[in-house]
Amino acid sequence: MLLAVVQPWPEGKQPTDAALMERVQQRDSTALEVLYDRYGRPVYSLVLRISQQPASAEEIVQDVFLQLWRSAERFQISRGPLEPWLFAMARNRALDFLRLKREKQRRREDSTDSDLPFSAVARPDPEGDIDRSRRTERVRALMSSLPDAQRRAIELAFFEGMSHSEISEAMGEALGTVKSWIRGGLLRLRESLEEARS
């Protein structure tokens, strides 16, 4: 229905992210609708996983897509695909929310006694050519194949925004062990995505 409204996309063909972003840059809100239909679900899933609060997740996702609308002119497809940029922006927003929440919590405890530059996120990468469902399978299979502790360390880093030393403390493991787990896991992720592409 929407595709019929936004001309002149070829009939029967899905518009590319680049074409949609070009329309967004021209303030065509129907293009943003298509982008939301394409990415709303994975972005919401990510933000909900981080924030753990549906109401907050809804607010953050709204903020992410509004930021996409407002910052559209910063997007240049020649510098990389949209998806990692969008995911990175959503993750950063959600982690900001998480840190603010923790800071408020910390301040409460104390009182009884707290748009990524586009070029820095997305460059030509190995993921662009692989469809998302295939990549999702890859990422999930890889994470499932990791030992529990190693998987947990990566989850704490990605979904909780913790540093090496914070993870070490949270898990009661040596800093070197945590570093090794995360480095090894990320290396396998990179290899898996490169392998899927080839």
Added chain:
Amino acid sequence: MDCEQLAPLYEEYALGVLEGEERAELEAHLARSCPTCTPGIAKARGVVAQLALYAPDAEPPAALRGKILDAVKSSNEASRATVPVNKTATKQPIFPAWAWAAAAALALVTGYSIRQMGIQTTQLAELRREMKLATLQSQALQNQLDEGRMVASVMMSPDSMPLKLMPKDKNMPMVHAYLHPHMGVAITADQMPGIAPARTLQLWLVTKKGQPMSVAIFRPDAQGQIAMVAPVTMPLNEIAALAVTEEPAGGSPQPTSAVAWMAQVN
């Protein structure tokens, strides 16, 4: 460390877990736009972003789509006066329905005013003044909101270096600064005393050679609060200190008064 030694750390940096010397080394390469590390990090961010797909599938609320589109439309209406629109490339009408409705209403009101020998014309003019005022207030609030978001982004970024600018006068509050390698420096403070209209506060970066470089001029708001972000054009490792002085309104090329707040950086 050279680029070859740093390459295995790219994904960890992109993930945000890297700390200490390794992170500082990598950021030093990024600060000088290292031709190996800069694209390496960008690629690593693309890889790390794929971990988003590990989040359990969740269905966004059905109403969310409508909320986003409503917000976009509101945003469009607020910024239409300033955002250029490529009229030839889109099939959007030049004026949206609301603009036609507003124009029709305005024509009716104007005609009525003429018939009423100017009485309503005066009222209409008053209404327009109020609308203009409301629009300006709305824009000012939006600007404040945007500034607040930028400050929060810098403050909360794991890449930012938090600093406390200590006052020389013990009766003055502390000023907090957050130095980010790309986003600039965020400054926040509460309970700041008022500044005379002919004066302003000025933020300086002091280089390791002792040279002060002006970053921004600023004033506390009516509640004595400061929340602002200013660009920083030099690598963080070349900054020795941040300082604030009081200067004549409009700022000075070089400090003309004693340092009122200061923090060592490296």
